[in-house]
Amino acid sequence: MEKNECISLCEVMEHIHSIEPQFEKVIENVSRVAGYSKCERIYIGSSFCGQYFLHLSESLIEQLMKVCQEKALKVTLVLPIFTQKNLKKGKDKIAHLLNCYQDIIDEITVNDYGMLFYIRETYKKIGINLGRLFMKDYREPRYEEYFNSVLKPRGFTNYLKDLIKQYQIKGIEFDPTHKIIDFSEKPESVEIGIYAPYAYITVGQICEVGSISKPVEKKFRPNEPCGLECYKHRMRYFMEDSRDWRRIGKAIYFENKAPEIRGVSHAREIYAPLDWEVEV
Numbered sequence: 001m002e003k004n005e006c007i008s009l010c011e012v013m014e015h016i017h018s019i020e021p022q023f024e025k026v027i028e029n030v031s032r033v034a035g036y037s038k039c040e041r042i043y044i045g046s047s048f049c050g051q052y053f054l055h056l057s058e059s060l061i062e063q064l065m066k067v068c069q070e071k072a073l074k075v076t077l078v079l080p081i082f083t084q085k086n087l088k089k090g091k092d093k094i095a096h097l098l099n100c101y102q103d104i105i106d107e108i109t110v111n112d113y114g115m116l117f118y119i120r121e122t123y124k125k126i127g128i129n130l131g132r133l134f135m136k137d138y139r140e141p142r143y144e145e146y147f148n149s150v151l152k153p154r155g156f157t158n159y160l161k162d163l164i165k166q167y168q169i170k171g172i173e174f175d176p177t178h179k180i181i182d183f184s185e186k187p188e189s190v191e192i193g194i195y196a197p198y199a200y201i202t203v204g205q206i207c208e209v210g211s212i213s214k215p216v217e218k219k220f221r222p223n224e225p226c227g228l229e230c231y232k233h234r235m236r237y238f239m240e241d242s243r244d245w246r247r248i249g250k251a252i253y254f255e256n257k258a259p260e261i262r263g264v265s266h267a268r269e270i271y272a273p274l275d276w277e278v279e280v
Helices: 013-019 023-034 050-054 058-070 084-100 113-122 158-167
Strands: 002-008 041-045 074-078 105-110 127-130 169-174 180-182 191-196 198-203 235-237 245-248 251-255 260-262 266-271
Touching: 002 023, 013 023, 013 058, 023 058, 023 266, 041 058, 050 084, 058 074, 074 084, 084 105, 105 113, 105 169, 113 127, 113 158, 158 169, 191 198
Parallel strands: 002 041, 002 266, 041 074, 074 105, 105 127, 127 169, 169 191, 180 260, 191 266
Antiparallel strands: 198 251, 235 245, 245 251
């Protein structure tokens, strides 16, 4: 299968920058670990956390965009599901980023229907992808019989085809949730994007990592101010299997390095260096 080689810095940009402050070297190192000959696109933002998105560092984004411009890399802006409280701030941040970097950010990945409608109505020419939260297939590698079965995404319906046509959807993004994934029933007009080498298994609204520095009576509260603890803290889980499990922010991920992809001759691979401190 031919693939476009992409790198996602979603959820981890600040953490990676604290280890390697030169984004040019970050791209080179991650490309080496991913086995890429040439990275073509960078993903920034967040799939899971509105607070993380709102706190994206203007300084780091400016540094990254400069490198992308020098290397002729395009950028995908990934949007989480914002709470009603933060929705206006989220829209303002989106507008600011698109205004500042309109020649570099050429597409947006959305993760809910409301934002899909808003982006298409507000930014009519930009490319739109449906993000991983649109894909509702079960994901549980600890059930070997289920994990080893062939997944045919159940979202490939007539409703999805109508949605793609109505909103001019460019691509659909997936996690490597199974040993084998069959995309033969995908709508013809869209490109498949597959994250690597981790799949998220679950995500919640309450941030466990964000409770690390709080007193007991204020832990696990949905509306406590964000201290950006996810910039520095990672959690690893030791299961009775050989997989690497970890939590970053609100999401828990499991490792699945080499799923077999069927039914398409071309796709994007979106490599997310969630294990940067281990691999590089």
